[in-house]
Amino acid sequence: MSVSLHGLPGPIPASAGIGLRFPHHDAVLAEKPCVAWLEVNPENYMGGGKPLAYLDRIRRDYPLSLHGVGLSLGSADGLDATHLTRLRCLADRVEPGLVSEHLSWSAIEGVHFPELLPLPLTEEALAVVCRNVETMQNFLGRRVLIENPSSYLRFCHSTIPEWEFIAAVARDTGCGILCDVNNLYVSACNHGFDPRCYLQTLAPDTVQEIHLAGHKLRRFDDGRAIRIDDHGSRVAAEVWALYREAVNRFGWMPTLIEWDTEVPPIAVLLDEAAKADRILATEPAHADAA
């Protein structure tokens, strides 16, 4: 494992990692499980005390990625300078291999919602997101990754397909893309588009990380159904199939297993990560950009 200037484990490898949640802090420290890297939500470590002390200790043993959920890159009001400063303080402290956020919004007029809300996909929104991503990258002094969210609604006045929108953000700002294959599948089912076409639209050299998680299929008595991205179960078979296609297109890629509700023992996450590693091992190392 390579190390940073300060002796910390270095870049995020093209292998499977797991999202670190509080219930697993002690297990990770005590057992040092064999996993290539870890990812955390920076919002859980922006204070001091026990969580940050845990993270400092865990960081000595694992490459680490920061995956934000609270910056609201799609806000028409711009970014919260305090939140951005807190993020930079944490990044300076733990020297993450990757920093990522979402193609969504959560704050307006000083009110924040703990939710990744959908954007109207318009030229105006594209300009706002690009401006905010550039602000984030300039403030942190690094390239960041932007993740496609799960969504449950579309706006009538959207004019740009999501795959073209996120590709344009990457092209215009130089940011990378975090392709969440579960989100892609959930949104594709909920809105009736082909997730494979989405994958084919993304330039392989812009995709720098993949996320995998479980979701819930909610069926109604009248036969309707909608998929909810709850991160509360194992990765669905259809998502594993789509993941194979993503790896085939993008090449070996850091791949994260996320689990946020009804968090199981860490062994379950490690088992899912091992499955992702087996798929990575069977696919070509480099993408065919043709």
Add this chain to the structure above:
Amino acid sequence: MPTLHEVQHAFSATLRGGGDGDLADWVVADDFSAAERLLIYRNSSRSVTVEVLRMTYPAVDRLIGRDFFELSAERFCAAHPPGSGYMNEYGGEFADFLAGLPEAAAALCYLPDVARFEWALSCAANAGDATALDLPSLTAIDPEQHEDLRFEPHPSVRLLELDYPADAIADAVLAGDDDAIAAIDLASRPVRLVVGRGPDGVDARRLTPSENDFARRLFAGERLGEILQSAGPDGAAWLADHFVNGRLSGFRIECAANGAVVP
């Protein structure tokens, strides 16, 4: 076509319990109506916010029960939505909000104080780090300057003055200790507490009126000589207690004539 700001303003109103208004006209309706699709986001946002409050106020949750807590939290969220993406700093007004709920105030007069106590614990747990003062840094000070010392509290430190024994109530309720609950004397008021995060984690300790006055002046950065003179013979022991429990993180030496020396 609505602007992005107009969409986000309308979405914000919907999530805070207002009607869907124009937003419903801007959302694609197909198998699911716009209202049904918006409801998914409203339920999710509300559920996460309520759970954040439940984690901060576990004793309040036990005292009033899951259903009434959820109802109270939803009303609180509508009146006091989160202001930032760092949710650990959300919910500080919950105690005053509970005090204004007639249903809660009539049944459990001590409920707001329990919330104030739990908020202080949460603030102490999440406060920024600062190195607690160590013995060598104090012993290096010229004894002739001791009276001119002015201390800075650790960022986690809070002083509370409550009408009811909220610390005992919270501990007993969370432990499910019926005997301890029965033994609580609601008339034993007011209760003064110092809350902070020391070497062994978050801690709350009761203070006598004299100790409380000493701590208030100490944490306000008043000159040590004058505080000790008012405190009497116990002052040195009270100072030592704050020191060993990590409640002091800095000092400066400043005489009454404002000649400041910053170590």
